[in-house]
């Protein structure tokens with residue numbers, strides 16, 4: 168196959184890039200269709216400084232505060248400065264944001280870490296699905312985009328002198344070579360590398376792993392945000408019980424005790440990383456953690472949480488009558504492929520956007536609802552830059568193709584072990600000895616894998632790089648917590664330090 172622009176991934180980032188690249192010819196990979204993305208699952212909303220009295224400066228200040236002395240000021244200004252344009256783009260694509268009942272303009276919600284209401288919703292708590300639906304429909308109707316639903320990217324062709332395309336695997340079948348002048352990685356996050364996650368099946372870091380293999384610059388790999396309240400059940404991914412439930416009065420208990428009172432003066436409303444760590448610690452004491460939302464679900468207020476209610480009911484749980492079991496779970500990756508504000512990576516011909524990329528916006532901790540914004544802003548910027556620039560000459564570098572590759576069976580024991588190990592040592596609380604031991608185990612396991620196990624080998628290599636970054640970061644900062652280095656090292660403050668530590 169042959170295309171001018173190859174976009175790998177069809178969430179908010181990939182779709183925004185593909186749509187903005189018109190009239191360039193785009194091949195868009197969307198394995199398993201439009202619903203297989205984190206964008207589809209995003210329940211909350213998208214942040215933008217559009218309210219009265221709000222400004223780019225205020226939104227940027229909140230973002231940098233959450234980033235724990237590690238956010239990039241210039242990237243934060245650039246991304247939040249483009250928020251209004253991103254909302255316009257979504258509306259032009261057919262999105263309808265929920266309107267305010269008593270006046271013009273969108274209904275704006277207040278979320279943890281934001282100093283004023285600035286989170287836009289669509290279809291109540293189904294904002295991500297509304298974005299996904301609008302952008303995917305637009306892509307399907309665009310003559311310059313060919314959507315391909317059965318190709319899973321497994322390897323990049325080329326390296327420091329330029330990326331020339333990929334090898335992909337067709338639904339368990341043969342490998343396919345795609346030649347492209349420019350390749351955009353928009354493959355989403357890494358949550359599936361962990362046994363407990365809210366991320367969908369394809370969010371296993373494949374794009375990041377391929378970029379790592381091609382020696383693109385990466386940063387912040389150790390920074391993973393954990394959600395404190397996923398519903399503890401047999402599903403994969405775990406359904407998320409929104410934090411707004413605690414905002415509305417739901418309380419966490421373990422062994423009958425409201426433990427958050429003893430952890431932080433803000434109790435159940437403490438920041439996400441603090442609550443996730445406390446849940447993890449209770450679980451490691453052998454206590455089942457429960458979320459008591461009976462007062463909410465036993466009243467009219469249940470109508471504000473249809474997705475949470477549905478998730479409980481499907482599991483045979485009645486949250487109006489009894490507390491429901493919850494666990495912390497891997498949720499969002501702050502690290503990724505280093506890019507410019509236009510999505511350019513360190514390799515010619517390779518671009519990245521969305522959760523797979525690292526802009527420095529989130530620093531060591533993401534502010535709620537900033538990730539959909541980042542995905543749309545950077546995706547759109549990359550698309551526009553691709554449209555404007557002269558395309559590289561296509562080279563048919565077929566010897567780089569991978570001929571032997573097998574699909575990964577989700578039940579495969581080596582994959583399950585990798586996910587369990589990552590959850591054990593790279594979860595909300597980490598320690599040097601555990602990380603060092605895990606690194607040895609994974610390196611040994613990778614050596615035993617077959618050449619055709621390319622997907623699993625790359626996921627092992629990515630997991631090793633994340634563990635090595637966590638081991639090198641001998642401090643606690645944002646979502647990265649080391650029990651053996653429980654304070655922040657002020658000498659590592661600043662956006663550049665996320666890159667420097669990884670390089671070391």
Ligand SMILES: Cc1cc2nc3c(=O)[nH]c(=O)nc-3n(C[C@H](O)[C@H](O)[C@H](O)COP(=O)(O)OP(=O)(O)OC[C@H]3O[C@@H](n4cnc5c(N)ncnc54)[C@H](O)[C@@H]3O)c2cc1C
Pocket residue numbers: 175176177178179180181196197198203204205206207208209210211212213214295318319320321353354355356365366367369370371373374407498499520521522523535536537538539540542
């Ligand atoms: C449950 C949940 C709730 C969230 N809530 C919010 C929220 O309220 N607000 C907010 O801002 N953020 C939220 N987030 C985070 C946000 O949804 C993501 O960061 C964002 O959607 C990422 O967009 P993306 O386009 O980068 O990736 P995705 O939307 O995940 O899209 C990735 C695409 O890449 C494809 N892909 C992956 N690997 C391959 C491969 N090897 N070959 C080909 N294609 C591949 C996938 O199939 C998919 O099409 C939430 C995340 C989750 C999981």
